[in-house]
Amino acid sequence: MKIVCIGAAPTGLGAAFRLHELQESGDEKALDTQLVLFEQEPYAGGLSCTVKDKNGFLWDMGGHITFDHNYPYYGKATKWAVEEWNQLTRNCMVDMNYLYKTDGLRLVPYPAQFAVPLFPAHIKEKCLMELNERYQQAQSTRSVHNFEDWVLEHFGPTILDVFFRPYTKKVWTVDPVKMSPNWVGTRVAKLPKEKLESLCAMNEKELETADFGWGPNSFFTFPKYGGTGNVWESMRKKLPTDWFKLGTKVLSVDHKNKTIRYLEEGQEKEMEYDALINTTPIDLLVEQTKICPPLNLAHNKVVIVGVGMHAPMTPLLEQFTWLYFPDRNVPFFRVTILSRYGEVTPDSSKYWSIMCECALQIDDPVRVS
Known part of the structure; x- marks a missing residue:
């Protein structure tokens, strides 16, 4: 049996981890199963990736933390991928200063x-x-x-x-x-x-x-090194290399004949499959398969703004993990004190960092100066 998975982010990697686990246990059906994961980026993780800027600061593409008390298999998989984790006490607040009509922060507990x-x-x-x-x-x-x-x-x-x-x-x-x-x-x-x-x-x-x-959920975990993206790249590297086609874009899916067209190293190719796992946005799958009329789904985009600073950290922020900002006069909706989570600065004795998330409508132009 041949399974094709579109996307090598957490969902696709979870399927790969489980198949690998079954194969390692000697399961006959699993041993007779072939898996191919298509990922258009040159790395695994999707939107749960981590990037490094020119100054050596690491930035997650959004606030990603791990709660797995309801899903022990998730914890098992991520701990298999990465061994060293930090456990933090959740302390998030909401700035409601616009209710009080005062300057400065007016923090109340979340929710x-x-x-x-x-x-x-x-x-x-x-x-x-x-x-x-x-x-x-x-x-x-x-x-x-x-x-x-x-x-x-x-x-x-x-x-x-x-x-x-x-x-x-x-x-x-x-x-x-x-x-x-x-x-x-x-x-x-x-x-x-x-x-x-x-x-x-x-x-x-x-x-x-x-x-x-x-x-x-009073506590959460975060990888000690490498940011969230390190979890998924580490998992990919521990799984069979030939399961992954990185830097490969899916062009279309023929769900009737069970074939997938894709672009690999500039060449269009085709592959047959027995079962398909899709982990991309559902409207993209509809566009690729034509399985039904186009879906009228609204979505937005998020701009991540990372700010690295010299130590010491602002004392007020030492106790918090992240803050919410409903005020429309504040450009970001959430600020994460990212350097509290793990080793994400060039030198934690010299630097600290915050990560701001700003949501925009999909047609809003983003100007980078």
Whole structure:
């Protein structure tokens, strides 16, 4: 059996790791299986790659960290690829200074819906009233068609206006009314009544050290050396070399005749397959296969801005892992204190670094000066 996989990022590498594991165990079907992974970049990892700038600083292409308590096989695979890891305590905050109409940072714990007790008094009262109204409803009569409906259903209009709408537009560059609600289940934490009551009973000092419900996600791991990209490149190097076609672009897929056309070293070639694994964006697969009409999917792009600095680190940032910025007057939606994660500077005794993520609409020109 011949399996073709489009993309050698975490998903494709996960399939390769599992097949290799089965082959090593002597599984007959696995031993009779051939795998080929097509990757248009000259390295594995996709958007989870890491680049090095001319000054020797390493930058991940976005904030990537590892939580694997629900997926032990993921931890097994990544630990097989890279042996040395750092474990960090998650400490992320949201700058809500625009609510207080003051200069400088006004940080509250993330997720912001859990930080309602820290909001200005008039906003806090409205949020609590709307949350209590929802707790008292035995069954909702609202129809949920989009993300805005979902927020109104579970939190109310005030939290929508002061946090969810501005932050959603910063991250995804679209209004929440244009977003589907079916992705929120494991990504947006609801606020249980008991949790809200316990937080409201605390004073401001107690709230600074309160448990905001991260549970097993209170800690995360990050490779000690090489950034996130090192995990995927190390995994590729430990897997059979002939499984990978790097720097090879897929041109089209004939799903009826089970053939794939690709460009390798300037030459167009064709390969037959028995099974196809696609890890690229679904709209690209539709374009390559013509399996159905083109999909009308909206997407954005993210610009990563890395800033390397001379030590010492700003004392305020020593305690945080990353910060969120819903304020539309701030160009980035998240800042990661990347040098806290691992060895990602030329010399950690001399330098530190932060990584800023800025989301733009797909047709927004990016000017580099």
